[in-house]
Amino acid sequence: xxxxxxxxxxxxxxxxxxxxxxxxxxxxxxxxxxxxxxxxxxxxxxxxxxxxxxxxxxxxxxxxxxxxxxxxxxxxxxxxxxxxxxxxxxxxxxxxxxxxxxxxxxxxxxxxxxxxxxxxxxxxxxxxxxxxxxxxxxxxxxxxxxxxxxxxxxxxxxxxxxxxxxxxxxxxxxxxxxxxxxxxxxxxxxxxxxxxxxxxxxxxxxxxxxxxxxxxxxxxxxxxxxxxxxxxxxxxxxxxxxxxxxxxxxxxxxxxxxxxxxxxxxxxxxxxxxxxxxxxxxxxxxxxxxxxxxxxxxxxxxxxxxxxxxxxxxxxxxxxxxxxxxxxxxxxxxxxxxxxxxxxxxxxxxxxxxxxxxxxxxxxxxxxxxxxxxxxxxxxxxxxxxxxxxxxxxx
Ligand code: ATP
Ligand code: MG
Numbered sequence: 243x244x245x246x247x248x249x250x251x252x253x254x255x256x257x258x259x260x261x262x263x264x265x266x267x268x269x270x271x272x273x274x275x276x277x278x279x280x281x282x283x284x285x286x287x288x289x290x291x292x293x294x295x296x297x298x299x300x301x302x303x304x305x306x307x308x309x310x311x312x313x314x315x316x317x318x319x320x321x322x323x324x325x326x327x328x329x330x331x332x333x334x335x336x337x338x339x340x341x342x343x344x345x346x347x348x349x350x351x352x353x354x355x356x357x358x359x360x361x362x363x364x365x366x367x368x369x370x371x372x373x374x375x376x377x378x379x380x381x382x383x384x385x386x387x388x389x390x391x392x393x394x395x396x397x398x399x400x401x402x403x404x405x406x407x408x409x410x411x412x413x414x415x416x417x418x419x420x421x422x423x424x425x426x427x428x429x430x431x432x433x434x435x436x437x438x439x440x441x442x443x444x445x446x447x448x449x450x451x452x453x454x455x456x457x458x459x460x461x462x463x464x465x466x467x468x469x470x471x472x473x474x475x476x477x478x479x480x481x482x483x484x485x486x487x488x489x490x491x492x493x494x495x496x497x498x499x500x501x502x503x504x505x506x507x508x509x510x511x512x513x514x515x516x517x518x519x520x521x522x523x524x525x526x527x528x529x530x531x532x533x534x535x536x537x538x539x540x541x542x543x544x545x546x547x548x549x550x551x552x553x554x555x556x557x558x559x560x561x562x563x564x565x566x567x568x569x570x571x572x573x574x575x576x577x578x579x580x581x582x583x584x585x586x587x588x589x590x591x592x593x594x595x596x597x598x599x600x601x602x603x604x605x606x607x608x609x610x611x612x613x614x615x616x617x618x619x620x621x622x623x624x625x626x627x628x629x630x631x632x633x634x635x636x637x
Pocket of ligand 1: 427428429430431432433434435436452453454455513530531532533537538540541588
């Protein structure tokens with residue numbers, strides 16, 4: 243039974259003097275993720291490594307691995323045997339027992355990797371590797387050494403304690419959430435925007451979200467779907483502050499006053515403006531959308547240009563070059579797909595024109611928007627005033 247996990251991280255290892263910021267964020271995020279797992283844990287940082295130690299025997303191993311595979315910044319998770327008595331004889335005994343427990347069939351090639359951060363230890367790393375190899379060969383003659391391409395690496399690390407591991411579970415990669423600032427995700431109930439939020443969050447960005455709701459044209463079920471999606475991605479991104487904006491009045495005004503074929507573009511421009519205002523108020527450094535070039539009329543390059551020009555903050559569109567199938571694969575992996583395809587109405591589909599412009603001209607769009615001049619400020623004001631905020635916590 244493993245009592246500890248050694249956490250390997252890759253990219254944060256190259257951040258020089260700022261490295262501790264990344265490491266501390268990772269430790270914090272691991273601690274937070276483990277609060278959802280049965281058991282008590284201690285997370286410690288030690289010379290380029292993070293160790294997770296289970297403080298009792300009855301912790302849930304599978305749940306622990308599952309939680310750790312969702313913490314951005316982790317490159318790999320090694321379930322590790324922790325040996326408190328690190329005297330050489332005891333370590334040899336424990337390594338033999340470890341191999342016996344892990345491998346019923348010992349017909350494999352191996353190499354012992356040794357690391358010694360306790361410099362007072364009587365054997366140096368190369369000696370530990372060599373001697374341990376000999377001990378194992380003697381104990382299990384079926385095993386064979388292959389120093390170039392072994393089937394199994396058996397690692398022994400001598401630190402405050404000795405650690406033995408041979409198994410590596412891939413982590414989600416990326417950087418610890420909170421190490422790169424915050425951005426505002428335009429989250430709809432579709433397939434794309436949850437994936438976009440997940441991807442940007444993987445780069446260490448904390449996420450706030452905004453959903454444009456159009457009651458009674460969009461139902462409470464549609465809103466609940468967005469809340470459910472936010473909760474699903476929050477397992478990766480951490481807690482999300484979701485702003486729900488009532489967009490009905492603005493949408494109706496656009497519908498009444500502007501050319502119908504420009505409806506979606508103008509609507510999208512107002513979404514961006516509102517999202518930017520909310521973003522600036524909550525210290526976000528950018529917006530995130532699930533747009534992808536050419537996916538629909540409102541995402542041609544001309545359309546993207548015209549929705550992009552209304553805000554100053556950078557707009558991150560991580561899916562811009564992805565095919566729909568690639569996006570679906572990620573949404574299946576992060577378990578948002580089934581929720582995303584629930585058939586609830588979306589505010590964009592309700593008022594959608596039969597033949598929307600696919601190559602909007604920015605100056606034409608600006609001119610159409612002047613038709614809203616008399617009413618829009620008041621409407622925006624009301625939208626901000628009636629904003630609902632939902633704090634989403636991972637389950
Ligand atoms: P998605 O699958 O994310 O809904 P989509 O392919 O349906 O995307 P659109 O409906 O054109 O594309 O929306 C493009 C982007 O605009 C979305 O990815 C999302 O970021 C944002 N968006 C659209 N509708 C809303 C909404 N009701 N609330 C918040 N953001 C929205
Ligand atoms: Mg959509």
